[in-house]
Every structure is written in C-alpha cells, then in structure tokens.
Amino acid sequence: MTMIPRAAFVAAALAMSASAAQAGDIEAGASAFQSQCQNCHNVIDSEGEVLAGRPNVRTGPNLYGVVGRQAGTEDFRYGGSLVEAGEAGLVWDTENMVPYLLDPNTFLRDTLDNRRARSQMSFRVRDDATAENIIAFLAQFGAVEDAEEEAAADS
Ligand code: HEC
Numbered sequence: 001m002t003m004i005p006r007a008a009f010v011a012a013a014l015a016m017s018a019s020a021a022q023a024g025d026i027e028a029g030a031s032a033f034q035s036q037c038q039n040c041h042n043v044i045d046s047e048g049e050v051l052a053g054r055p056n057v058r059t060g061p062n063l064y065g066v067v068g069r070q071a072g073t074e075d076f077r078y079g080g081s082l083v084e085a086g087e088a089g090l091v092w093d094t095e096n097m098v099p100y101l102l103d104p105n106t107f108l109r110d111t112l113d114n115r116r117a118r119s120q121m122s123f124r125v126r127d128d129a130t131a132e133n134i135i136a137f138l139a140q141f142g143a144v145e146d147a148e149e150e151a152a153a154d155s
Pocket residue numbers: 033036037038039040041059060061063066070071072073074077078079080082092097101118119120121122123125134
C-alpha cells in the first residue's frame with residue numbers, strides 16, 4: 001500500500017515529538033482499524049484524499065488528525081456530551097483515547113462528572129493493547145502536515 005513510505009516518514013517525525021503516541025504497533029492498528037472502526041469512520045485529509053477506510057462512510061466523524069484535536073470539532077452531528085467535553089478542554093491524546101475507546105459512556109461520565117452524559121459511539125474496543133495500536137495508526141494522519149509546517153517555520 002502507498003501508506004508504507006508515508007508511515008516510515010511519520011514514524012521518524014513522531015520519534016522526535018515528545019507528545020506523540022508511542023507504544024502502539026501501527027500495523028496491528030491498521031488491521032484493527034479495518035475490522036473495528038471503518039464501518040463507521042474513515043480518515044480523509046483536507047484535499048479529500050481517503051487515507052483509511054472508505055469514502056462515503058459518515059456514521060462517525062472523520063478521524064484525520066484526531067490525535068491532538070479538540071474533541072467534537074469535525075463537521076459532524078455529535079452528541080452534546082462529546083461537544084461539551086471538547087469545550088471543557090478535552091483534546092485527544094493516547095492517554096485519554098484509550099479509556100474512551102474501551103468505554104465511551106463511562107469516559108464521558110467521568111470527564112464531565114455527570115452520570116447522565118452519553119456517547120453516541122456504540123462501540124467498545126476490548127483491550128488496552130488494541131486501543132493503543134489503533135491510536136498509533138491514527139496518529140500518523142495529520143502528523144505529516146504538522147512536520148512539514150514545523151520544517152517550514154524553521155527555515
Ligand atoms: C458503530 C459505529 C462506530 C464504530 C464501530 C466506531 N465509532 Fe467512533 N464514533 C462513532 C460516533 C457516532 C461518534 C460520535 C460520538 C458522539 O457524538 O458522542 C464517534 C466518535 C469517535 C471519536 C471522537 C472523535 C471526535 O471528533 O471527537 C473517536 C476518537 C472515535 N470515534 C474513534 C473510533 C475508533 C478508533 C474506532 C474503532 C476502534 C471507532 N471509533 C469505532 C461511531 C463509531
């Protein structure tokens with residue numbers, strides 16, 4: 001797949017970035033994304049290029065650049081709880097996305113300290129390792145542009 005050189009480049013860029021996702025196995029994450037996430041999500045960049053999943057999937061928001069993004073800010077009809085969490089300062093990173101993926105409702109209840117909070121994502125990942133792998137896979141998308149911007153800013 002065309003993703004491999006891109007992934008190698010991003011892996012190098014991520015290695016230099018302290019805030020980036022570590023731990024996860026990108027290849028395992030790619031196959032877990034395929035079997036568990038892409039029925040509802042895809043990854044499409046700002047030019048409309050489909051980087052993961054299928055083009056016309058809109059059950060869940062586009063996950064391009066999701067690691068590092070404020071929660072609930074894509075062009076998507078989110079549930080109120082997720083938008084509220086984003087407005088309260090929730091920015092997705094490896095640490096918070098793992099518990100979100102394991103149990104979105106409980107995560108939003110804890111984050112908002114409101115037991116009525118609800119997620120509209122009715123899916124759970126079964127274990128931490130799978131969640132970490134998927135996050136490592138997703139963290140590739142968006143980082144290329146960021147790395148290029150940084151390089152441009154430095155020159
Ligand atoms: C059955 C459909 C479905 C599946 C399967 C699913 N999601 Fe979701 N996902 C959603 C919906 C719907 C939302 C919006 C949730 C809300 O508004 O509360 C969402 C939201 C999210 C968000 C928050 C995005 C944002 O912009 O804040 C992330 C991250 C996410 N999903 C990741 C995943 C990953 C990774 C997988 C695979 C392990 C997955 N989802 C599987 C439907 C799904």
